Amino acid sequence: MSTNINKIAVLTSGGDSPGMNAAIRAVVRTCAYHNVNCLGVYRGYQGMIEGDFKEMGPRSVNNIINKGGTILKSARSKDFMTAEGRKKAYNHLKKANVDALVVIGGDGSFTGAEIFNKEFNFPVIGIPGTIDNDIFGTSHTLGYDTALNTVVDVIDKIRDTASSHNRLFFVEVMGRDAGHIALNTGIGAGAEEILIPEEDLGLDRLLESLKRSKESGKSSSIVVVSEGDKTGKNVFELKDYVEEHMPEYDVRVSVLGHMQRGGAPSCFDRVLASRLGVKAVEALLEGKSNFMAGILSDKIVLTPLEQAIKGHFEIDKELIRVSDIMST
Structure with missing residues (x-):
């Protein structure tokens, strides 16, 4: 030394x-x-x-x-x-x-x-x-690992509500330029769809995916959205778009925000x-x-x-x- x-x-x-x-x-x-x-x-x-x-x-x-x-x-x-x-x-x-x-x-x-x-x-x-x-x-x-665990825990809780009320939840997580949190927590929490900046799914493909989920018998859905995703201008625009084209869904938005930064x-x-x-x-x-x-x-x-x-x-x-x- x-x-x-x-x-x-x-x-x-x-x-x-x-x-x-x-x-x-x-x-x-x-x-x-x-x-x-x-x-x-x-x-x-x-x-x-x-x-x-x-x-x-x-x-x-x-x-x-x-x-x-x-x-x-x-x-x-x-x-x-x-x-x-x-x-x-x-x-x-x-x-x-x-x-x-x-x-x-x-x-x-x-x-x-x-x-x-x-x-x-x-x-x-x-x-x-x-x-x-x-x-x-x-x-x-x-x-990063702590944030993943925090987000998965929250999505698990949101899914309980989604299942109870046949709702579709858009859950926005942090990731302005990178979709690592959204991709990993989406898989870990069993999300029906994951929207990240690196992959532009597009509004039409999102609707197709949600319709397939509905047709397969799923009565509720979780979509994890990275804050930097470009599918819509923001997560609330996604909500409005889906409600307009799939009125059978009761759509909710949950923005997790800074809770992802905190905790032991x-x-x-x-x-x-x-x-x-x-x-x-x-x-x-x-x-x-x-x-x-x-x-x-x-x-x-x-x-x-x-x-x-x-x-x-x-x-x-x-x-x-x-x-x-x-x-x-």
Whole structure:
């Protein structure tokens, strides 16, 4: 391990996700294990600009592995998008004798980290934290598994009502640019149809699918819709369209919204956060920088931040085929 890094700062940025606290805990305790000081940065890049720091030790992260959200808080910083703002952040880090930085967040947070690294040659490692699972270089991002379990649990409850009243429910889940949540939860909850940004089903095909379900004897249906799906302008337009063409259905809409972000992280997310936190700190101590720690084939790997940001994570075509078969 390198000896020229004596203090590492950690921050969470962008939208919160379950597992961020577990990752903070892992970073802090790995630093302690290697006799490196650790500094917590409150409110992401904005806190870095303002010098909102706190020394962190092993006991300061007691009892947070099971908590959702982030104890370091998160904020989106317009100031950090400016050269002046980043210079202030750099000056505060140097004043606090910080030698390297761990950034827990999504592609926007990684973009800021990459620019910061290039401008000041400041060592940085990213940990992917976003429920959308839309980061290249890792099969799972922190919070994704927890979000899947949360959504499936809610859809199971909605199905009880749908079955009791012969209703059709459109359930909108998060996923502005990627349909991973919708596709996996749709299969896991037995949805009759799944609408995702990567596959434009079209209104006519949606009606055909629903009619087939009706003809096959299904008295109720669940359609899982990713918020970024382009089949209609929004999920409420889908509802109006189906009601107009299939008046026999009593149609309802449920937008799950931010409940998907909250809650205690799953065991998978807690273990993943711990592994990624250890890898991030040890990569910095080995002299590596401008990488993201991720997981591929159950192995912890490093991917250049630029690739993580710009790489395209393909939707699993086999899962789409499985979905088509299961909706028969």
